Amino acid sequence: MQNEFVEARKSEFEELKQYIDTVKNSQGILMQTLQKAQDIFGYLPLEVQQFIADETNIPLADIYGVVTFYTQFTVEEKGKHKIGVCLGTACYVKGSQEIMDKLSEELNIKVGTTTDDKMFTLEATRCLGCCGLAPVMIIDEDVYPKMEAKRVPEILKKYSN
């Protein structure tokens, strides 16, 4: 099965193959392999899942089952910047829902989706464990502690190009 995606991403598939070869003989490698694949490709389209199935002899159905079970794995391409708002209890009682609503309004997208220009993906994250800084928003690797809804527009501007 050759398609455009496989052609365009040849070197990435090569990298993934090298990784699989190093772990092939151990038990229970699927989770690690998927995590590695997502690191490399950014997401797990069917082509990547098929490739892992071929290389590891794990049925594609099982792989698809695992990919769709865990929230961290995604089969859709994400935006350039990932915005996460913590909806853990500590952040929630301190008003993180308002921040989420404001982001959703500013970006004009629903939670869990990506803007049409593929710039931003908005997600609700599970507890990030820095509850002392609640409410917390995270964009890519940058953490915004003690966040307020009114700061949303100004912060988004920084990432808009």
Place this chain on the structure above:
Amino acid sequence: MKTLDNLKEIREESVTNLEMKDVDNAIRVVVGLATCGISAGAKPVLKTLAEEAEIRNMKNVQVVQTGCIGMCTYEPIVEVYVPNHEKVTYIHVNSEKAMKIFEEHILNGNIVEEYTIGSAEVKSKESKDEEEHTSLMDVQFYKKQKRVALRNCGIINPENIYEYIATDGYMALGKVLTEMTPDDVIKVMKDAGLRGRGGAGFPTGMKWSFAAPNKADQKYIICNADEGDPGAFMDRSVLEGDPHAVLEAMAIAGYAIGATKGFIYVRAEYPVAVQRLHIAIDQARELGLLGKNIFNSGFDFDIETRLGAGAFVCGEETALMQSIEGKRGMSRIKPPFPANKGLWGKPTVINNVETLANIPQILYHGAEWFKSFGTAKSSGTKVFALGGKITNTGLVEVPMGTTLREVIYDIGGGCPNGKAFKAVQTGGPSGGCLTKDHLDIPIDYENLTAAGSMMGSGGMIVMDEDNCMVDIARFFLEFTVDESCGKCTPCRVGTKRMLGILEKITQGNGTMEDLEELETLATSVKDGSLCGLGQTAPNPVLSTLKYFKDEYIAHIVDKKCPAKHCKPLLTFEINKDKCTGCTLCARKCPVNAIEGTVKNPHVISQELCIKCGNCFSVCRFGAVEKN
């Protein structure tokens, strides 16, 4: 390293280095670099301090990172240790403040009082002590704590095995392997009465004794570091602050049950913890504290990490093992228990991070020492992650039997901004909300369960008068609906139906029959689910129904939200006396529901109002009132 004597020699040397005994005018500066510290900006602070010491070529100054110091509100935190002086704790440090601290304190020996913790301390009313404090040790937050699991967090550099050894690290493993039989180890654990800190409170020694006699070609030790409860970060802090304690404990557990292989299943949301674990495992292997023939005893043990992928249910032990095996993390029926048939069908012991962090010290100091803390049925201490509407958010470790009031008021400093305390939520999505009537309960497993909540892993979220308890119940149900693995129908469908009812109530469409329906559903979900997730999912609803029924009734009968949180039940009105007629609200209203002319009081049409709250947030005069 081959003998216990080798380890003791290394320990002597490490103590000398850590306390800088052979250095004149020694100063040790530690910067809290756990996730909260890093998020608050601790990395540039560490860089500034380290660079200053480097530029001036000051061999007497040691600048190191450490794990969680515990007071998250005050991050970034820097502590300065000078031998024979009390340590000084600086809070909210940034690069500029770090420069000043370096110049004043480190170079000239003058404490910068205005940046110390004393400047921010909230003094309790009874405190007659008017003196300004400069050290963390003296503030109310610390005085009632007893640190066992967290003893090294915020003190040693977690990325340096020698600092762990300097604080008696790996001594327990040495003692166990050279002087004790596996049965001796299990006996000490049983005598100590340590119970699982992950939530259920099962006695650890007992768990080990079930796995030990099973014959198998391979057994496993698993460290459950899939800390999923929202608002709980005890395990993250241990892993980031003292990772070697967990490794040492796993090796001890391995020896006790005859396992040679360990896995740490850790959340992928904790990158710093994962990185520090990897560093720690490499260092322990290098010194021969993991690997083949440890301490010449013939005992082999090695550890690998496995990352989760964002599924809460994987904190449940059978689901966790499925995930390590590379499958969907769905729980299975018990028995067989993991001690008989666990990972890949082999006998397996699964212990939580905080549980493990206690073990080296129990073996090193003995069961009696451990039992000297806590209550008869719950020995030792418990770590809580104090969060929500509380003045001192942070990580606290107290002996079992301490009351909720002591934790929330004496240590936590109560609710900020003069708001009234309403409830405390313990045990995460499996726990419940307790009221001010429960504040004098001594904390232990049995007492919290009897009161309708549970110990859980240690999240403790405080809520004040502005939090709506019906909405909190809805929030937790939304979480369990998302996280239910879907295997058991009562959990998969039942929680969804319960959520539907709660949404109906918070939108003002509830009926009194809904409350009965909620209770019936709760019983079915509890009885009909295989694992802890479903069995406890209704708890947040049941406990709020029990203690805050009036709030439910207010939503249903009066169509009011007493906490003024649920928007569909609010009415927005403009106070004529306060309105200046600036027209801002009218311009911001998305449905043109506000009428009025310039400099005259405006009026909101209740028929048109969609209750978005825009007018309330934009009004600069506090004229928009919600009721």
